Amino acid sequence: MRLTIRRRAGRRAALLAVGAMTAGLLLTAPQQATAGPPNLLSNPGFETAGAAGADMPSCWSKSGWGDNDFTFATVADAHSGTKAMKVSLTRRVDGDRKALVTENTTCAPTVTPGRQYDLSAWYKSDTPDVSVTVFRRDTTAGWQYWTDLQNPPVSAAWARTEVRTPAVPPNTDKIAWGLSVYGVGSLTSDDYALEEVGAVPPQPACSGTAEECAKGKWEVIPAQNPVRSMHAVVLKNGKVLLIAGSGNDISQFNAGTFTSAVYNPANGSFKTIPTPVDMFCAGHVQLSDGRVLVMSGNKGYPSADGTIGYQGLKDSYTFDPATETYTKTNDMNGGHWYPSATVLGNGDVISFGGLKEDSTGNVTAEKFSAAQNKWLPMNEVNQTWSYWGLYPSMILMQDGRLFYSGSHTFGNGTPGTGASIYDYGANTITDVPGLRNKDERDESASVLLPPAQDQRVLTIGGGNNERNPAANRLTDIIDLKQPSPAYTAGPPIPQGLVDQGQGKRPQTGAEGKMFVSAVLLPDGKVLETGGGLHDRADPVFEASFFDPTTNTYQAGLATDPIPRTYHSASFLMPDGRVMSVGDNPGNGTYNHSVSIYTPPYLFKGARPQIASVIDTQWVYGDTQRITVNRPVVKAELIRPAAVTHSSDPNQRFVDLPMTVDGNNIDLNVTSNPNLAPPGWYMLFAVDANGVPSIATWVHLGGPSALAAAQDQPSAHEHAFADKLGPAKKNPAKRDSVPVPPSVAGCDRHYGTVNVCVPTRFPAEVKETTKARCDWLASHKYPKRLKVNGSDPLRLDPDRDGYAC
Secondary structure (H helix, E strand, C coil), X not given: CCCCCCCCCHHHHHHHHHHHHHHHHHHCCCCCCCXXXXXXXXXXXXXXXXCCXXXXXXXXXXXXXXXXXXXXXXXXXXXXXXXXXXXXXXXXXXXXXXXXECCCCCCCCECCCCCCEEEEEEEEECCCCEEEEEEEEECCCEEEEEEECCXXXXXXXXXXXXXXXXXXXXXXXXXXXXXXXXXXXXXXXXXXXXXXXXXXXXXXXXXXCHHHHHHCEEEECCCCCCCCCCEEEECCCCCEEEEEECCCCHHHHHHCCCEEEEEECCCCEEEEEECCXXXXXXXXXXXXXXXXXXXXXXXXXXXXXXXXXXXXCCXXXXXXXXXXXXXXXXXXXXXXXXXCCEECCCCCEEECCCECCCCCEECCCEEEECCCCEECXXXXXXXXXXXXXXXXXXXXCCCCCEEECCCEECCCCCCCCCCEEEECCCCEEEECCCCCXXXXXXXXXXXXXXXXXXXXXXXXXCECCCXXXXXXXXXXXXXXXXXXXXXXXXXXXXXXXXXXXCCEEECCCCCCCECCEEEECCCCCEEEECCEXXXXXXXXXXXXXXXXXXXXXXXXXXXXXXXXXXXXXXXXXXXXXXXXXXXCCCCCCCCCCCEEEECHHHHCCCCCCEEEECCCEEECCCEEEEEXXXXXXXXXXXXXXXXXXCECCCCCEEEXXXXXXXXXXXXXXXXXXXXXXXXXXXXXXXXXXXXXXXXEEEEEECCCHHHHCCCCCCCCCCCCCCCCCCCCCCCCCCCEECCCHHHHCECCCECCCXXXXXXCCCCCCCCCHHHHHHHHHHCCCCCCEEECCCCCCCCCCCCCCEEC
């Protein structure tokens, strides 16, 4: 049975209490001032009968899906005129039913890509399980589900609901919509309207140089990062937690010197934080209350001769942003060096993969209970006994399943197609096809594209640290709303300049990058930045925007002047800028410089302002009112970053459909916790030129009853990904899988454990002592590396015990 977290039952009583008040607000809130042409719908009040023998009024059709018992009836209880439509569900297993504008050229209104439309209707309902559902006709692919926009509250009397669509996507010529009933109850509706929103705004004036307005601007701040941070977490107060642990420095590990720092953007200061254990290469995730759960870390470094590899801790801590201290939780069931960490719709956290205390691969799933504030015993967690590798990117889907995107760290991908869907409730893994070069997606980035409601995932770049080929330019996109999702090829990553030790040169051919960062921006684009051509070497200086609306890259942005490869991170700040930290090349050095990127949208004039937010404590399915100082076209919640090694599977951008009354805007909050897991979010409002406000922090959640409401229906579930192939057979119960000590791609026979001499040099390096030593020198490796035991790379021809 699929795990599906639903809206809590307790919300029904609350909605009955506030329904009349909310309906009153909506009655006074229609957007008349900016409304465009008159109503574009035909037969909006059901007054015109259908053709002879038809069982629905003209230009209306019965629609819906799933296993439910339902009735449609044209009734005399009308808001105006003599007819209205009543849709009832008397039994529901899944799915919905709705009266839908007929999807044909006569009835469905014509729309213009890039424009927005106000949808409104009068209704009465005895169930909160109602949503405004919109379909669009793609000029190539035909009719398809677009989005759910709003959950109108229960109302015994006639009430008006109104909501604005997002900008109509490219290649869309018509839309159809209706009010869906997806829980047991009845809905009567009448007097539908669809109106185009008013004039296109004027072009923005550039407030910077022409180059800044086109490409943005990078700056290196005066202060240096005081720690060798491997992990970055944006806290609910806007500060940034930077976790180093031992910082990939064995001397710090041997001394027991473990560090973190908190950066305060308000004054540019860093504060060093006592850190209890070596959180180097741990996992981390934001809990619903804003604490940061940090799991595992480094129990031990590889031995000098490479006979044993890294070893994972089973320790776990929470970091409290208010006190800036770590508090120990109970231990995990085993060590997990490089674990995944995904927050679920009920606030629990699930974790897979990594290395155990003995350097073998961990095959057990771990689950942190938000209600109990502890890791559950192994026998209380569903187990497939599968090995997911290191930092597997596990993204929560809209129905509670997990999508493994194929992005991971170190080596090859998982057996099979390299990407799969994991159903925790059924405890099954099903491969999905289409991921290209699945064994060269080491240190690729995967991101749930904006908005989360679209359920599309993008993977970017990657390589393979074992074979060390040139990193690739591949991007692949999967639409998880499809019945049988499959990756399709996206546009290649734009190329930039690469520095291979002899100065920067343009990239050529199929050269791309790994260790790439992907950052969701408030204008709905994705910034990709940083990365390197060969494992921990050869930084690439290039940045671009990926536009999910057009599936294209905007190349040629300003580039971070600091190399950002291994152990680097880039992430969105509440002011709309992007911060980048770290770089830990194979030669053992670390770059403490911090860069800040100001995107072009901040050079397009004054920013809109969120003047007020009535309530910062939000509940699923609610309508929340904000006031802005001037018109905006969209608003969204962006989950703050918790990123390491190109991986942040919890990063997401959740659209907030708007009901507009001048500068007062009602934001319609999703009823589905799987789309926006509980926690603190950055709320942005964005104008027509893509200029965002400074974020306001809001908390999304509900009482503990929400966690148990797994049988409540939810909007945004439309039988997506329900025609997968057969599930894979789970392995038999086992303790672990063998993992070679060289999994990190480093030959430990040379130098100290801080230094990573590649097990396999890039293909263009000849297999001679001179060529390899020249490569090490050009990449600033320490001179006279001590040889530990044998000399497999033939770097010590005079046998004096030192390489090169």
